[in-house]
Amino acid sequence: MTAGTPLLNIHGVSRSFGDIRALDDVSLEIHENEFFALLGPSGCGKTTLLRVIAGFEQPDEGMITLDGVDLLPIPPERRAVNLMFQSYALFPHMTVERNVAYGLVCERLPRDEIRVRVDEVLRTVGLTDKRSSLPRELSGGQRQRVALARAIVKRPRLLLLDEPLSALDRKIRGEMQVELKRLQHEVGITFVVVTHDQDEAMSLADRVAVMDEGIVRQLDAPLDLYRRPRSIFVADFIGSSTILKGTYADGAWQAVGVGAIAVGADCAGAIAIALRPEAVRLTATEDAAAVRLGTVQEVYFQGDHALALVKVDEVAFLANVRDDVLPSRGSDVGVAWDATSVIPLFEE
Amino acid sequence: MPALVYLLVLMVIPLGLVIAYAFLTSGRFGGVQGPATLDNITRLFQPLYLEVLASSVVNAGLATFIAFLIGFPAALAITRLSLSWQTVALIAVVMPFWTNFLIRTYAWILLLNREGILSDGLALIGLGPIEVLYTREAVILGLTYAYIPLMVLPIYASLQRLDSMLLEAACNLGAGPWRRFRTILLPLTMPGIITGCLFVFIPSLGNFVIPELLGGGNSQMIGNLIRDQFLKSRDWPFGSALSLLVLALLVIIVMLQASAARRSRKWGA
Ligand SMILES: Nc1ncnc2c1ncn2[C@@H]1O[C@H](COP(=O)(O)OP(=O)(O)OP(=O)(O)O)[C@@H](O)[C@H]1O
């Protein structure tokens, strides 16, 4: 899925607002038909990047090409890129139908063709019976689908979605995620989705760029991002993990506060190691497999399993435990993991 | 309760008097006397008076239109300024109101007459001298100038409320500047535009100072006619009837405005 010709090439793009560096030397390639996610905490520059691609902000430096053509000199109204706004930005004085048709009217398409394409896209998003409603007469989820329909009806080369699902409640959100994915396969458009919800990015995207303070910290497929985060930031941001700072010496990790730990991976040059909670087991204190001994501090239910927080000296370890063998708070346990599950981290 | 007193003293009683006067006979030295009559009303429909009304509507309408043509871009330009400069610009817009209306109108006499700045300036580039003063154009200019702040302010307010994201969305969907103006900016600021137009049109229609000072004798408007009925001809009943005519016209216009406003409220915020 990730293979293919690069459709959009972003090279060394920076944009500052006063002292704030909203984008700092961002370089990305986005491939044809890819579902690409931009993930990062609030204020990290995700919206700014989309606005630069759509043409509402000019970068201070850098280059962007679409299909090999320099995008920056092209005015926003002539870019083959559609943006679905974080706040939807539906035209309040137009019906659903006219909102959706707007982009096609701008292209001066024949009336019949516009009608056919609007009908088709309204059917796709399931809003045929709402065609004559005004935006304020719709629910949040319906508005979101109008915004989506308005963007995809143009059949752009590239569709930018700025937190398309953030305004929805959990249940509709799940449904819409499935919908988005289906739509992307159906219409064959390249999607760039901004989100600060990691689950959303991980479940939807072919590749994810994790951003922080205007910098792309890591760009990988979701599974690789989860299994091989390169930095403390990414290990922490994507899923949860136990982070042990320290140094690599004598073939073992000299962890601050916990002492030497055997590691399966090459940790030369690492500044910390991470352990995913599912790689950490709790054992009886006398079990030979126990690497360290600790005390259970807290147990969080997660549905099909629970997450236990175990204090080993001054360091908190996270471990997944099955619902049927819950440890009690305050009990002493052994903490065990395989040396091969240790993930070395090379950056802050 | 104070609102009720206010309404009674300033609205109901004067209006009642005007309506009553319009159906009475004029007294010999002004004032009114019996018997009741419909003569004043039928007299309104004489071509002479209808013509004055029509030309007043045209003058006020043109002044309103020009005020819109200048006021809309001005309001738009103000919204593009930084917040502190917006305040400065708005103060500048209302600044003329700090000077007496008559004095400002006299100032135009100095600007427009044959020896005035406009004429001299045009003469320098070989286009003058010209006489603008005491023409209909001067009246329209004067009306536009006098009330244009009342056009700018409501339009500015509705532009302020407009979500700039909507214009970006239109742009992203491929709309050029003219289409964005026509399909987004104009309809969504229509309530402000209509309010501004009423604020300019209503006082322009009844104005008699500007036609008198800048239009000379040639450009009588309905306001002059009404004033003359009371102060020169001493025909209060007919003056009242003319006033009712203007009032009826304005009521119709305001009702149209109210229905337009209802429509735009339906769009929601
Ligand atoms: N027009 C602007 N003027 C000044 N600062 C801006 C402007 N636009 C963005 N910024 C700043 O740039 C940084 C990045 O903003 P951006 O909107 O791209 O964040 P984001 O990642 O989309 O955040 P969120 O998840 O909250 O939407 C922020 O610190 C923001 O304050």
Ligand SMILES: [Mg+2]
């Ligand atoms: Mg954002």
